[in-house]
Amino acid sequence: MERVRLGVVGIGNIASLNVAGYLAHDRCDVVALCDPRESAAKAKAEEWGVERVYTELDDLLAxxxxxxxxxxxPTYLHREHVLAAVAAGKHVSCQKPMANSVDEAEEMLAAARAAGVVFRVSECDVHYPPLLKARQLIADGAIGTPTMLRMKTVVGRTDSSFQMGMDPHGYIWRFNDRSPAGHLFDDMVHKYAVAQWLFDEEVRSVQAVVRQGELFFEAPTAAFWEYGRDDLLGMMEVTYAPGMYIRSDYYGADEFFEIQGTEGFIWVTRCTGKMLDMPAVVLYGADGTTTSFANVDADWASGFRGASAHFVDSLIAGTQPDMTGEQAIDVLRLCFAVYEASNTRRAVDPATITSSVSPPWWPPFSST
Ligand SMILES: NC(=O)c1ccc[n+]([C@@H]2O[C@H](COP(=O)([O-])OP(=O)(O)OC[C@H]3O[C@@H](n4cnc5c(N)ncnc54)[C@H](O)[C@@H]3O)[C@@H](O)[C@H]2O)c1
Incomplete structure (x- = not known):
């Protein structure tokens, strides 16, 4: 393939960040958009210089x-839309979360394989430059053997133009029975993806306490997990601080990552927001030297641009883009294992998750 001719399906709240990387790529042509909200789609087509707009997915796929x-x-439509796209012989990049349940995701991956098309899940965090830098430092042995991962997510309030411009329709499906669960499903999949991708290690056991918070937040939450090897553990905290202003160009949220090894530390001091006035990546090495990587591009949008460019590059090179369907299914298993561990107050092996798990207060949910 010399160039990639791309159709964009859905032009809602997050579309602009994703489409930017496709529009900027010199070997990608965004040829059509599809969304039932015709006037909104036409406005985006004009803004992005895209010639065709469809309101029916089947017409775009034809x-x-x-x-x-x-x-x-919306995530509850991923299964239907991916199955239709692969049946039409299109290569597919699907936003996270891959699907509302593990069994739906497995069906999607099997269908893509049977159709012989490329399938990947677009996960911006594994293309976020500070996290890429951290992963490279780990692989280079900068902290010796990793022994502990700590990840913190805090949600507060912000007044960024991005947040103020959110169309409220994009929240409705996240807050009702069209989703299996709340924020730990919709957003924390990013962190579970990072937890697996940083070390290329499987998670074999999860323990967690998940509390019901306001809106769709499940906070405070604390979870920890065991990786395949005994000398590596991971943990995650999620807090909601509605009274706290978060400096951010995007959502009112931020994330911090700490990776401890036998010979040092790595800190990634931001992701969505920019709360801390610190270099985005800091390394504390074996000899006590601190190295700051202040020149790493820490714009959260760069993860989206990178994810989109990577899909195009991979199609042209004939290689499998990140995240693979298998990796995305493992992410879903870890996500639902956290709910299951909290619901049962027992350690849960993610491999035992075959469908979805909701917290007890969530409206009754059944996957398709
Ligand atoms: N990577 C990230 O950080 C990130 C952030 C936000 C959302 N997302 C993911 O992106 C997806 C979309 O999220 P959003 O916040 O933009 O949601 P949204 O509700 O704002 O946008 C979804 C769009 O899909 C359109 N749509 C509905 N049915 C359609 C159909 N049959 N054919 C074509 N279009 C249709 C809607 O009209 C809407 O414009 C979700 O899976 C979400 O989890 C990822």
């Missing part, structure tokens, strides 16, 4: 001049 699609629809 177009022979589209090689691949980026699925940016």
């Amino acid at each position: 177009a022979d001049d589209i090689d691949a699609v980026e699925i940016l629809t």
Whole structure:
């Protein structure tokens, strides 16, 4: 493939950040958009210089001049839309979370394999430059053997133009029975993806306490897990601080990561927001030297641009793009294992999760 001719399916709240990387790529042509909200789609088409707008997915998928699609629809529609796209012979990039349940995700991956098309889940965090830097430092042995991962997510309030411009329709499906659970499903999948990707290690056991918070937040939450090898553990905290202003160009949230090894520390001091006036990546090495990587691009949007460019580059190179369907299914298993561990107050092996798990206060949910 010399160039990638892309169709974008869904032009809601997060579409602009994702589409930017496709529009900027010199070997990608965004040829069509699809969204039932025709006037909103036409406005985006004009803004992005895209010639065609469809309101029916089947019409976009019938177009022979589209090689691949980026699925940016609500998560509860991913299964239906991915199955339709792969049946039409399109390569697929699907936003996280891959699906509302493990069994749906397995069905999607099997269908993509049977159709012989490329399938990946677009996960911006594994393309976020500070986290890429941290992963490279770990792989280079900068902290010796990793022994502990700590991840913190805090949600507060902000007044960024991005947050103020959110269309409220994008929240409705996240807050009701079209989702299996709340914030730990919708957002924490990013962190579970990071937890697996940083070390290429499977998680074999999870323990957690998940509390019901306001809106769809499940906070405070504390979870920890055991990796395949005994000398590596991971832990995660999620807090909601509605009275706290968060400096951010995007959502009112931020994340911090600490990776301890036998010979040092790595800190990634931001992700979505920019709360801390610190270099984005800091290394404390074996000899006591602190190295600050202040020149790493720490713009949260860069993870989206990187994820989109990576999909195009991989299609052109004929290689499998990140995240693979298998990795995305492991992410879902870890996500639901956290709910299961909290619900049962027992350690849970993510491999035992075959469908979805909701917290007890969530409206009754059944996957398709
Ligand atoms: N990577 C990230 O950090 C990130 C952030 C936010 C959202 N997301 C993911 O992106 C996806 C979309 O989220 P959002 O916040 O943009 O949601 P949204 O509700 O704002 O946008 C979804 C869009 O899909 C459209 N749509 C609905 N049915 C459709 C159909 N049949 N065909 C075509 N379009 C259809 C809607 O009209 C809407 O414009 C979700 O899976 C979400 O989890 C990822």
